Amino acid sequence: MPVETAKKIDDIQTEILETDLLIVGGGNAGCFAAYEAKSLDPSLRVTIMEKAHISRSGALAAGMDAINTYIRRDKEETPEKLVKWSRAQMGGGPIREDLALSNAEILNEGVELLEEWGLPIIKDEDGEYKLRGRYDISIHGEQLKPIIAEKAMEAGAQVLNRVVATNLLMDEDRCVGAMGFGVRDGKFYVVRAKATIVSTGGACGIYKSPVTDYSGAHHQTWMCPFNVGTGYAMGIRAGAELTSLEQRWVAVRTKDFCGPVDTLAVAYGCLMTNGKGERIMEQRYAHLGGEKAPRFCRLNAPMNEWLEGRGPTYIDTTVLDPEEAKDLRTDMLNERPSFVLFLASLGIDITKEPVEIYGSDPYIVGGHTGSGYWVDISRMTTIPGLFAAGESAGGSPNKFVGGCAAEGRLAARGASAYLKNVSLPPVDSAQVDEEKKRTFAPFLRGPAFDGINPTEMEERLQRLMDEYAGGVHQFYRMNEERLVHALKHIRKLQEQAGLLHVGDLHGLMGAHEVIDRLNIAEVLIHHLLYRKETRWPGWQTRMDYPEIDPKLDCFVESVRDPKTGEIKVFTRPYEQLIPGDRLKP
Amino acid sequence: MPPKVEREKCDGCKAEKETLCEQVCPGDLMTLDENKKAICRMPRDCWDCMSCVKICPKGALETRIPYQLGFHVAKLIPLMGTDTITWTLIDINGKVERFHYINRGSLD
Numbered sequence A: 001m002p003v004e005t006a007k008k009i010d011d012i013q014t015e016i017l018e019t020d021l022l023i024v025g026g027g028n029a030g031c032f033a034a035y036e037a038k039s040l041d042p043s044l045r046v047t048i049m050e051k052a053h054i055s056r057s058g059a060l061a062a063g064m065d066a067i068n069t070y071i072r073r074d075k076e077e078t079p080e081k082l083v084k085w086s087r088a089q090m091g092g093g094p095i096r097e098d099l100a101l102s103n104a105e106i107l108n109e110g111v112e113l114l115e116e117w118g119l120p121i122i123k124d125e126d127g128e129y130k131l132r133g134r135y136d137i138s139i140h141g142e143q144l145k146p147i148i149a150e151k152a153m154e155a156g157a158q159v160l161n162r163v164v165a166t167n168l169l170m171d172e173d174r175c176v177g178a179m180g181f182g183v184r185d186g187k188f189y190v191v192r193a194k195a196t197i198v199s200t201g202g203a204c205g206i207y208k209s210p211v212t213d214y215s216g217a218h219h220q221t222w223m224c225p226f227n228v229g230t231g232y233a234m235g236i237r238a239g240a241e242l243t244s245l246e247q248r249w250v251a252v253r254t255k256d257f258c259g260p261v262d263t264l265a266v267a268y269g270c271l272m273t274n275g276k277g278e279r280i281m282e283q284r285y286a287h288l289g290g291e292k293a294p295r296f297c298r299l300n301a302p303m304n305e306w307l308e309g310r311g312p313t314y315i316d317t318t319v320l321d322p323e324e325a326k327d328l329r330t331d332m333l334n335e336r337p338s339f340v341l342f343l344a345s346l347g348i349d350i351t352k353e354p355v356e357i358y359g360s361d362p363y364i365v366g367g368h369t370g371s372g373y374w375v376d377i378s379r380m381t382t383i384p385g386l387f388a389a390g391e392s393a394g395g396s397p398n399k400f401v402g403g404c405a406a407e408g409r410l411a412a413r414g415a416s417a418y419l420k421n422v423s424l425p426p427v428d429s430a431q432v433d434e435e436k437k438r439t440f441a442p443f444l445r446g447p448a449f450d451g452i453n454p455t456e457m458e459e460r461l462q463r464l465m466d467e468y469a470g471g472v473h474q475f476y477r478m479n480e481e482r483l484v485h486a487l488k489h490i491r492k493l494q495e496q497a498g499l500l501h502v503g504d505l506h507g508l509m510g511a512h513e514v515i516d517r518l519n520i521a522e523v524l525i526h527h528l529l530y531r532k533e534t535r536w537p538g539w540q541t542r543m544d545y546p547e548i549d550p551k552l553d554c555f556v557e558s559v560r561d562p563k564t565g566e567i568k569v570f571t572r573p574y575e576q577l578i579p580g581d582r583l584k585p
Numbered sequence B: 001m002p003p004k005v006e007r008e009k010c011d012g013c014k015a016e017k018e019t020l021c022e023q024v025c026p027g028d029l030m031t032l033d034e035n036k037k038a039i040c041r042m043p044r045d046c047w048d049c050m051s052c053v054k055i056c057p058k059g060a061l062e063t064r065i066p067y068q069l070g071f072h073v074a075k076l077i078p079l080m081g082t083d084t085i086t087w088t089l090i091d092i093n094g095k096v097e098r099f100h101y102i103n104r105g106s107l108d
C-alpha cells in the first residue's frame, strides 16, 4: 500500500535487513569507511543508509575547490606539525591530540587515492600538489562526491539511498544497527548490524541564518542544510557521551550569500577591511595575531567592527588582477557555483570593488571544531558497537575533506576489528514496534488533526536559539539567564513535538529533522551553561563571564540518561602530546 | 532560491523511473507536478547547490538569485561534458564570460 494512503501503523511495511557493518550517512567519511572496510575484507557485508543519494549528498554535494589539509613532507611538514597548527587554530585547544595525530598520519593516502580515482588536483613545477596555504591544496572538485560514491559502490557496499535514519537499534547498552524510513518507498527499515558507524555530518539549522527573514532563502547557509545532526541526536537519545558542543563553529562569510572569506585571504591575499578602509586584522587586531589569528578571532573581528561603528566590512578583492579574479571564480564554481552567480547579480567587478562580509549562523560540526561524539582511538563511541567518523566525531577539529575521509577509514578499521568477536542478538520486536510508531506518528494523526507543521516549529527553534543562545543577530553573545530561558522553551517545544503533523513522506523527514535539532539544542545549551568563561569569543561568548577561566582548560562532556531524560555535564582532562606553546602553530 | 523550471523544456525525464533532478537533490526537493513537469516542493529549502541544474539533460532548470539578495537578472548555465564542464555566466549588465575546465582525470 502506498504510504501516502496509510491510515494505521500496520499499513506500513517493515523491512528487516542484516549486515556486518552498517554506515549511517554515505557522505565523505561514510563512503571512505565503506571503501576501507571492503578493501580490508571483501567478504564483509557493508551497508550504507543514506537519506539522500550518495552521488550528491552532504557537504560535498555542490563540489569542492580545495582540500584544506594535506601534508607536504618534502616541505618538512609532518603530522605533528599539522596537529600543532590545528591546536593553535583553536586558541590552544583543548583538542584530542591522539585522535588528530592518527588522522594526520594517514591523511595523505586518502588524498592520493582521490587523485587515482580521477579527482583533478593542481600541481606545481615539481609535479607535487600545489600549495595555496600551508596545508591547503587546490582541486577541480566539481565531481568529488560522484567519484567517492562510485568507489564505495564498486567496492561492493550495499547502498540504501533515500532512507532516513531515525534511531539506533540497541541491545541493552550495545548498538546493533539502526532504524529509519524510506522517504520514497515509505517503508520502515530495520538494519541489524554487528557494528555501526555514524557519519551523518554536523548539525546545521539549530540557529537562524542571517538571510532567512527577508528573502525566503531559508537555506542560505554555508553548511549543508540537510545535515541536521541526526547522528548526534541518535547518540544523545541512546545515552552516548558527547564532547565540546559549546565549541560552535561560526565563520565569516560573504554577506547576503554565503561565499568563502578565509580562502580568499589564504589563497589570494585578499584581506578583510572595514568601512574606514582599514585592514582590520593588522590594524585593529594585531594583538590577537593579525592575519594569522585563530579562526574564531577572524570571525569575531569583523563583527566587532560592526558593533563599534566601523562597518560595513569587506574582503578586499581589489588586489586581484582580472586573471586572478577569474581563477578565484573558477574555484568557486567547483565548490559553491551559485556564489559566482550572486556576484554577477550584484553587477560589480570584484577587481574594482570589494565584496561585503558578515558572520554566518552557528553550526555544530566536528569537522571544523571539536564538537561531536567522544570516541576512543579506534573511533568507538562510549556505546559499544557504535563508531563515529568525520563531522560526527568530536575531539579533533580542522579535519575538513581530507581528515574526515581519513577518519572514515580509521572508523572502518576499528569497526571491522570489533565485529569479528560479536554476534547479533534476536530481533527485539518491542523496540522495533516502538520506534516504528514514533517514526510514523506525525503522519498517522488523521487529516482532521489540529497540529503543528515542522516548518513552524523549526523557525521557532531557530529564532529562540538565535536570540537567547548567541546567534548571529545577537553577535553571538549570551548570558546565563538567556540560556536558561532558551532551555525552558526548548522543553516546551519538545513537549509539543507530539503535535507535529505531516501529510507526506518529505514532511515526515522534516518532522524528524526538527525533533533531532531539539535534542541537540537542549544538550548544546547545557554545554554553553557549563562553560562559565569566554574561551573562543565569537564561537562561545559569555557576556557574564568574559575572561578565560584556567580551571576550564578541559573538555566539557554530556550524557543524557535514556530513561529519565536527565542530562549530566562533566569534564575530561586535556592531555598535551605535542610539546610546545599551545598558542603557536 | 529554488531552480526555476522552464516548463517547455522539461520532459519529465520520461525514460527514467525517477527523474534525474529528483534523483540527485540532496534535500529531496525536486518532484513532478500533476502535469509531469519538474517542481521544487519547498522553494524555501533549496541550498542552491545546483546539482539538479547540472544534471538536467534538457537544460530546463536555472538557479536564480532572489531579488531580495541580488539584482535582476544574472544567469549561470552549466554544460556537462564527459570530463569537462563549461559554465556560461551573464551578469546583470549583460557581460558574458565562459569558464571551461577539466572536472575528471588528470589536468596535464
Ligand SMILES: Cc1cc2nc3c(=O)[nH]c(=O)nc-3n(C[C@H](O)[C@H](O)[C@H](O)COP(=O)(O)OP(=O)(O)OC[C@H]3O[C@@H](n4cnc5c(N)ncnc54)[C@H](O)[C@@H]3O)c2cc1C
Binding pocket: A024, A025, A026, A027, A028, A029, A030, A049, A050, A051, A052, A054, A057, A058, A059, A060, A064, A065, A066, A067, A068, A069, A163, A164, A165, A166, A199, A200, A201, A202, A222, A223, A224, A226, A227, A228, A229, A230, A231, A335, A336, A367, A368, A389, A390, A391, A392, A399, A400, A401, A402, A404
Ligand atoms: C560549502 C562547503 C565548503 C567546504 N569547503 C571545504 C574546502 O574547500 N576544503 C576542505 O578541506 N573542506 C571543506 N569543507 C568541509 C568538508 O567538506 C567537510 O567537513 C567534510 O567533507 C564532511 O564529511 P562528512 O562525511 O563528515 O559529512 P558529509 O559529507 O556531509 O556526509 C554526511 C552524510 O550523511 C547523510 N545523512 C545526514 N543525516 C542522515 C540521516 N538521518 N540518515 C541517513 N543519512 C544521513 C547526508 O546526506 C550525507 O550524505 C566544506 C564544507 C562545505 C559545506
Ligand code: SF4
Binding pocket: B005, B009, B010, B011, B012, B013, B019, B020, B021, B022, B037, B038, B055, B056, B057, B058, B059, B060, B061
Ligand atoms: S531533470 Fe530536467 S527534464 Fe528531467 S524532470 Fe528534471 S527538469 Fe525535467
Ligand code: SF4
Binding pocket: B002, B003, B024, B025, B026, B027, B028, B029, B030, B040, B045, B046, B047, B048, B049, B050, B051, B052, B053
Ligand atoms: S539546487 Fe540543490 S538543493 Fe536546490 S533543488 Fe537543486 S539539487 Fe536540490
